[in-house]
Amino acid sequence: MTVDILPPQKWYFPGLEIWLNLNFFAVEKEKTAEISEMLEQIRQDPDFYVKKNLIKNDLATTVASAKIGELNLIIKRVNAKSLFTSIRRLFYLTRAERNWHFSNRLQHHKIDAFNVLLLVKKKYLGLCYASYVYMTKIEGVEAVAYFKNCTAKPQWQPIADKIICLIKKLSELGFRHRDLNLSNMIVEKDKAKVYLLDLDAMKDSRFLRGYFEKKEAQKFIKNIGYLKQENSELFFYFFHALINNKQKTKSKQYEIKL
Numbered sequence: 515m516t517v518d519i520l521p522p523q524k525w526y527f528p529g530l531e532i533w534l535n536l537n538f539f540a541v542e543k544e545k546t547a548e549i550s551e552m553l554e555q556i557r558q559d560p561d562f563y564v565k566k567n568l569i570k571n572d573l574a575t576t577v578a579s580a581k582i583g584e585l586n587l588i589i590k591r592v593n594a595k596s597l598f599t600s601i602r603r604l605f606y607l608t609r610a611e612r613n614w615h616f617s618n619r620l621q622h623h624k625i626d627a628f629n630v631l632l633l634v635k636k637k638y639l640g641l642c643y644a645s646y647v648y649m650t651k652i653e654g655v656e657a658v659a660y661f662k663n664c665t666a667k668p669q670w671q672p673i674a675d676k677i678i679c680l681i682k683k684l685s686e687l688g689f690r691h692r693d694l695n696l697s698n699m700i701v702e703k704d705k706a707k708v709y710l711l712d713l714d715a716m717k718d719s720r721f722l723r724g725y726f727e728k729k730e731a732q733k734f735i736k737n738i739g740y741l742k743q744e745n746s747e748l749f750f751y752f753f754h755a756l757i758n759n760k761q762k763t764k765s766k767q768y769e770i771k772l
Contacts, residue, residue: 522534527557529637530557531634560646575609588651589646594644608645611633611645612716613714614647653702662744665745688718688722
């Protein structure tokens with residue numbers, strides 16, 4: 515059983531386009547007042563919340579955190595590096611739009627990912643030169659840090675199995691993350707779920723999934739190569755499950771409850 519994807523509600527203002535994710539209200543029905551306040555503030559100044567609590571700020575991406583009422587959010591602003599980038603965005607999804615699009619698609623297929631609340635685009639003469647994605651903050655730890663603190667197999671195996679099932683399910687559905695890494699996964703506080711982050715480069719390759727399935731697994735193993743030194747047992751557990759398929763862990767075992 516999948517979750518229906520509702521189309522976004524859109525507003526258009528001079529130089530500004532705002533998309534509201536109606537799917538968010540299925541989870542956060544009581545947050546209407548906070549969201550109305552946020553929309554009004556964004557309409558007046560799209561960078562209002564971004565400027566307050568910066569986490570990262572470089573030429574391509576700005577990341578900030580914000581607390582609005584009971585809402586804990588992460589805001590990612592994707593900047594256009596040049597005029598060419600803005601022109602190219604007329605024909606391709608921006609990285610912010612990919613996060614919006616694939617977050618909803620993953621949840622549609624009952625895969626844990628962050629909830630996207632808003633997509634905001636700043637425009638000039640029809641060209642998008644900055645786009646913002648407002649996401650719910652996930653309370654947990656990066657999988658990298660989790661495995662550093664859990665060195666015994668009985669501790670790390672349940673989470674490793676969930677990551678293996680997550681990767682296999684992505685492949686079965688034809689999704690390519692293109693940067694699968696433990697740093698792009700969050701282990702929830704109660705350890706019940708593993709969330710996938712950073713969907714900036716994700717693509718739908720369902721018609722070539724057989725070809726890309728092996729490549730995605732190989733890239734993940736390459737990205738976690740450092741584990742050979744830190745925890746070789748964990749590294750080869752992933753290797754045998756994803757490359758040699760000696761561990762019979764099926765994606766069916768990773769049941770995700772919304």
